[in-house]
Amino acid sequence: MKLITHNMLTSKGIKNVKEGFPLKIQADEVKNVDIDFDREFISRMIPKLDWNALTFAAQCVGHQEDLPDTLPEGYENDDDLLKKLHHILLEVEVINGCLECPETQRKFPISNGIPNMLLNEDEV
Amino acid sequence: MENTKRDIYKAQRKIKRCISILQSDMPDIHISHIPTKHVFIANAGLTTNADESSLVELITSIGCGLEALTLIPGKQYSFASFSSCDQAQTVLMAAHGQLDVRGSASPVYMSYVDKVPTDPSPIQFKFPPGLMVVEDFISAKEEIQLMHLIDWGDNPLDSAEGSVLKHRQVRHFGYEFKYSSNSVDKEHPLAQRIPPVMTPIIQRIVEQGYMPVGPDQLTVNRYLPGQGIPSHVDTHSSFMDEILSLSVGGGVNMDFRYVSGNSNEGTKDKPSHYVVYLPPRSLCVMTGPARYEWSHGICPRMTDVVPNKNSTTGLQLLPREERVSFTFRKVRQGECWCQNASVCDSYNKNSKSVPQDEKNKCASPTMLDDRIAAKLEREHVLQVYDQIASHFSVTRHKPWPQVLEFVCSLPRGSMLLDVGCGNGKYMGHNRQVFQVGCDTSSELMKICYARGFEVLTSNCLQLPYRDSLFDAAVCIAVIHHLATEERRLGAIAEIVRVLSIGGHGLIYVWAMEQQRGKKKSTYLKQNKVNRHDTQYEELLLNDDEKLRINEQNMRRKVVCEGQYNERNHDSIKVGTSGASSLPLHINRTEFMQQDMLVPWKLRPLKKKELNCDRRGQYEKEFGTSHRCRDNRLHTNGPSADTLQTTMLDNTVKENGQNKSNRKGLPTETGPDPVFHRFYHVFKQGELEALCTRLNVNIVKSYYDEGNWCIIFEKIS
Numbered sequence: 001m002k003l004i005t006h007n008m009l010t011s012k013g014i015k016n017v018k019e020g021f022p023l024k025i026q027a028d029e030v031k032n033v034d035i036d037f038d039r040e041f042i043s044r045m046i047p048k049l050d051w052n053a054l055t056f057a058a059q060c061v062g063h064q065e066d067l068p069d070t071l072p073e074g075y076e077n078d079d080d081l082l083k084k085l086h087h088i089l090l091e092v093e094v095i096n097g098c099l100e101c102p103e104t105q106r107k108f109p110i111s112n113g114i115p116n117m118l119l120n121e122d123e124v
Numbered sequence: 125m126e127n128t129k130r131d132i133y134k135a136q137r138k139i140k141r142c143i144s145i146l147q148s149d150m151p152d153i154h155i156s157h158i159p160t161k162h163v164f165i166a167n168a169g170l171t172t173n174a175d176e177s178s179l180v181e182l183i184t185s186i187g188c189g190l191e192a193l194t195l196i197p198g199k200q201y202s203f204a205s206f207s208s209c210d211q212a213q214t215v216l217m218a219a220h221g222q223l224d225v226r227g228s229a230s231p232v233y234m235s236y237v238d239k240v241p242t243d244p245s246p247i248q249f250k251f252p253p254g255l256m257v258v259e260d261f262i263s264a265k266e267e268i269q270l271m272h273l274i275d276w277g278d279n280p281l282d283s284a285e286g287s288v289l290k291h292r293q294v295r296h297f298g299y300e301f302k303y304s305s306n307s308v309d310k311e312h313p314l315a316q317r318i319p320p321v322m323t324p325i326i327q328r329i330v331e332q333g334y335m336p337v338g339p340d341q342l343t344v345n346r347y348l349p350g351q352g353i354p355s356h357v358d359t360h361s362s363f364m365d366e367i368l369s370l371s372v373g374g375g376v377n378m379d380f381r382y383v384s385g386n387s388n389e390g391t392k393d394k395p396s397h398y399v400v401y402l403p404p405r406s407l408c409v410m411t412g413p414a415r416y417e418w419s420h421g422i423c424p425r426m427t428d429v430v431p432n433k434n435s436t437t438g439l440q441l442l443p444r445e446e447r448v449s450f451t452f453r454k455v456r457q458g459e460c461w462c463q464n465a466s467v468c469d470s471y472n473k474n475s476k477s478v479p480q481d482e483k484n485k486c487a488s489p490t491m492l493d494d495r496i497a498a499k500l501e502r503e504h505v506l507q508v509y510d511q512i513a514s515h516f517s518v519t520r521h522k523p524w525p526q527v528l529e530f531v532c533s534l535p536r537g538s539m540l541l542d543v544g545c546g547n548g549k550y551m552g553h554n555r556q557v558f559q560v561g562c563d564t565s566s567e568l569m570k571i572c573y574a575r576g577f578e579v580l581t582s583n584c585l586q587l588p589y590r591d592s593l594f595d596a597a598v599c600i601a602v603i604h605h606l607a608t609e610e611r612r613l614g615a616i617a618e619i620v621r622v623l624s625i626g627g628h629g630l631i632y633v634w635a636m637e638q639q640r641g642k643k644k645s646t647y648l649k650q651n652k653v654n655r656h657d658t659q660y661e662e663l664l665l666n667d668d669e670k671l672r673i674n675e676q677n678m679r680r681k682v683v684c685e686g687q688y689n690e691r692n693h694d695s696i697k698v699g700t701s702g703a704s705s706l707p708l709h710i711n712r713t714e715f716m717q718q719d720m721l722v723p724w725k726l727r728p729l730k731k732k733e734l735n736c737d738r739r740g741q742y743e744k745e746f747g748t749s750h751r752c753r754d755n756r757l758h759t760n761g762p763s764a765d766t767l768q769t770t771m772l773d774n775t776v777k778e779n780g781q782n783k784s785n786r787k788g789l790p791t792e793t794g795p796d797p798v799f800h801r802f803y804h805v806f807k808q809g810e811l812e813a814l815c816t817r818l819n820v821n822i823v824k825s826y827y828d829e830g831n832w833c834i835i836f837e838k839i840s
Contacts, residue, residue: 001580008539008589010589011588013586040537041556043537114581116566118564118583119586
């Protein structure tokens, strides 16, 4: 699971969970992969993301990389930042571990790179 | 003088009796002893053969100021409204007990009333759900031809297939329709087939989509004025969904009554009797509830009250004329799966061993218990895909062009979600977008991950994504695996939820109609090639020579297998979750029903295929999947003889097993185990109907190779 995916995930499918976001990451095994840097792609992706969840995720996996607390203006021209974000979002992959619902602490396992977000019938 | 007194006395006695009828019929209408504008005409109404013109004639012969006539269907009385009380009084004084309506032997009896009924129609001219009347389906010329098609003769008993029923004459073609049981004897078709002269009409029926395939049973009824047919529901197990009635010569009112006795379906809120006028040359198409849950019949009468927008009452009295009806049906192979205990013979036959409480849980076809539906999907979708994942994956590599076009049209930087992404067939084609996929099958997700795709395991009914996130979503061949309409709608609603405003969704579902006009879908066409163990999504490389060589062997197999399946279709039943028992589809044939189990014969993967599959990453890097294709084509499967034996073995096993033990997953390891996936195939319009219930604009809806497809945009 890439951290960009984490930014999209919620556990609000669970009964009575309101936001279910952001999920806490417990990373037991993390891998770095090499992806070609695409400036335009990454700058178009950034406004779609939740910045707080992004820094939270980076923190969870120990890749905070001095990210600013808020998304700075003119980020699209800040190559240094874009490359950092490229790395955090696309190159860091959680292979094993789990995601945790912030409201119910329900854990969703990540095994061999794949989060299992299936809910039991009595949870929905 | 004595006579007049006696007449007045008689008139008072008569009107008193009629008033008591009126008061019980319409308690909110009150009699007035002083003149009002409204007059109750007690013994001249639609059932006494009085009509607008005869009443107008009577009233205008006395005075003027008539403003409205209110005729009540099924009643012997009517109402006249005048512009003033004086005018009403003039008419009443002159006519009450003294004048008669043209054609009537006795004078009219009248009384003043405070008002006239506002809704004059206790009979509702409405269509039950699933009913359609196609006006002018045939031309006047064809009508004449059809009127003379059958020589009813002086002696109506001149043909073995014809008979005189109590109220009408009838002929049967293809199969004899037995009125005693509203069914046919499937084992004994008639020598007399549907006459070739009907072919153009049948073609039109299929081309215009009123039946997915041509009928094989035709009943021709001749109704003389005054004749009718008792209300009945055509037996579910005998005929397919669509029942068509073509009216020739005369029109008639057909009565539809809701007969499904589900106790929770209150009949108070849900009127149980609708009247539908079938004009001459019209085609009445009964499907769904109108065919399964409503009875239809014709009341023996000389006249019909039919809607007429041009008359003041909105109604018109039509004398009946000789009407010949052509009823087209398709005999069902196998059982009906509507599960409506009160009307379905298949359901009752199959559920005898089921405990009563289980039976009640799924008493309605559309309201299959959600819990049971989830179980059905778990056992007959999720578990099956998990077990066939590798085999499934090697048969799925050629993307459908129009889906690919949608995916590739997305601009750079878009976020794309693939709901039910399977082996990732539509992933990785557009490198400019960020694409994520999800599926319930963890085995398929492993395959995707190995191919380098970003995926997770989730149910399409609870997508684990934030609201309004994706610029686009595709959901290909997924929704048809959900067992209730509520769940199918729920899955689409989830897709809409995660789309951003203005975001586009593309959905493909398998179509009930595998033949459009004369064009058969690839799925059906593959019957000839008969790659039995592949599935409909696959587009075959038909230019491959090896396949052709193999084809001849395969053809032999089709014949044997086809015959075998046909013979045993009724007996092949696969136990499923809860109480349900679903019919089994025969691959590469027309669908006989919307809900069914579709077999998947698991062919063990050859070494090369396994390698190929595990080397997904490798394949991705080289773009296409030639390797898989080549490998697959080398694998010709068992010989025809072996397959035939396997088929028999599996069937025997299934039939021999205890129902409760049968989960659709083979318990024994034999060669080529067969798995059964649940499918609900969609009828034309069904997918749009679901989408229109959501917050979307339909951009495009179309038919693509045996699938119904829709592109929609989230609007707010």
